[in-house]
Amino acid sequence: MFNNSIIIIIILIYMFSLTNTYKEINNYSLSEKYSIIKKLLNESDYIIIGAGAGLSTAAGLDYSGPKFQKEFEPWIKKYNFKDLYTSGFYPFQTEEEKWAYWSKHIYYDDLGIDAADLYKKLFNLVKNHNYYIVTTNVDDQFYKAGFDPEKITRYQGSYSYLQCKRACHNKLYNYNEKFIEMVNNIDYNTLKIPSNLIPKCPVCGGKMEINLRMDQYFVQDEYWYKMVHNYEEFLKKIEENKKILLLEFGIGLMTPSIIRYPFDKMAYTNKNSYLIRFNLDNKESIYQLDERYIVIDEDINIAIEKIMK
Numbered sequence: 059m060f061n062n063s064i065i066i067i068i069i070l071i072y073m074f075s076l077t078n079t080y081k082e083i084n085n086y087s088l089s090e091k092y093s094i095i096k097k098l099l100n101e102s103d104y105i106i107i108g109a110g111a112g113l114s115t116a117a118g119l120d121y122s123g124p125k126f127q128k129e130f131e132p133w134i135k136k137y138n139f140k141d142l143y144t145s146g147f148y149p150f151q152t153e154e155e156k157w158a159y160w161s162k163h164i165y166y167d168d169l170g171i172d173a174a175d176l177y178k179k180l181f182n183l184v185k186n187h188n189y190y191i192v193t194t195n196v197d198d199q200f201y202k203a204g205f206d207p208e209k210i211t212r213y214q215g216s217y218s219y220l221q222c223k224r225a226c227h228n229k230l231y232n233y234n235e236k237f238i239e240m241v242n243n244i245d246y247n248t249l250k251i252p253s254n255l256i257p258k259c260p261v262c263g264g265k266m267e268i269n270l271r272m273d274q275y276f277v278q279d280e281y282w283y284k285m286v287h288n289y290e291e292f293l294k295k296i297e298e299n300k301k302i303l304l305l306e307f308g309i310g311l312m313t314p315s316i317i318r319y320p321f322d323k324m325a326y327t328n329k330n331s332y333l334i335r336f337n338l339d340n341k342e343s344i345y346q347l348d349e350r351y352i353v354i355d356e357d358i359n360i361a362i363e364k365i366m367k
């Protein structure tokens with residue numbers, strides 16, 4: 059009983075400290091914050107962008123709205139899908155159904171669309187700076203918008219690649235063309251693709267999977283390690299006393315240890331850095347960063363427009 063009370067008090071103190079941190083940074087009005095960010099963009103020697111699902115949502119990729127409902131109507135009827143996120147976890151009974159759905163999903167969310175305006179604007183914002191991108195997003199938006207591929211590290215895989223489902227070997231296969239063939243051959247009565255289009259592992263002959271970090275079999279190939287190393291090298295080369303601007307977009311608390319917490323820590327340990335967190339809901343930092351921490355809880359499109367003005 060006594061122990062429980064102490065734990066509750068500690069939790070309350072912790073929650074209070076978080077609220078307090080947010081109150082302090084909230085003293086600025088949004089327009090003041092945008093002026094500060096503009097100034098920081100001009101003054102900073104390094105800009106590191108961290109991006110999560112919230113950025114692609116803000117960019118207009120519709121996961122549950124009218125466009126989703128129109129494009130996925132047959133799947134919604136047959137499988138009772140609610141949105142494009144939870145539908146990705148549906149246990150399809152056959153590979154024919156699974157790849158019909160996934161090729162459609164990937165075409166809708168990535169292959170069949172160009173760079174979104176928001177990503178293009180972000181590119182224009184940082185293209186003349188010494189920037190680096192780290193992301194948990196698995197679409198190709200940063201690549202399509204013109205960012206240098208040598209400056210993009212994505213941790214959680216990609217819609218464009220398949221791997222052996224049981225990771226029997228460490229290689230990825232670009233499936234873009236084959237996905238298009240699958241989409242073009244979906245039988246809309248059965249919601250299946252022809253059996254001959256089902257991917258098979260070229261090594262063990264078993265099932266293939268999209269290279270997304272879903273289980274312990276996620277394949278990190280040579281290129282994955284190269285790009286993780288690339289980012290580490292970028293960070294190592296940051297010169298002392300130079301200014302760093304961390305721009306974090308739409309990263310929630312699903313997998314905060316990949317980008318969000320490291321950004322908090324970087325901002326805390328490097329006193330020449332600023333962390334700008336674009337997030338509607340999860341606004342706290344795990345450290346006390348005072349005036350070097352700014353939260354923008356406005357739609358990212360509007361925020362970027364205002365910063366570019």
Ligand SMILES: [Zn+2]
Pocket residue numbers: 222223224225226227259260261262263264
């Ligand atoms: Zn295999």
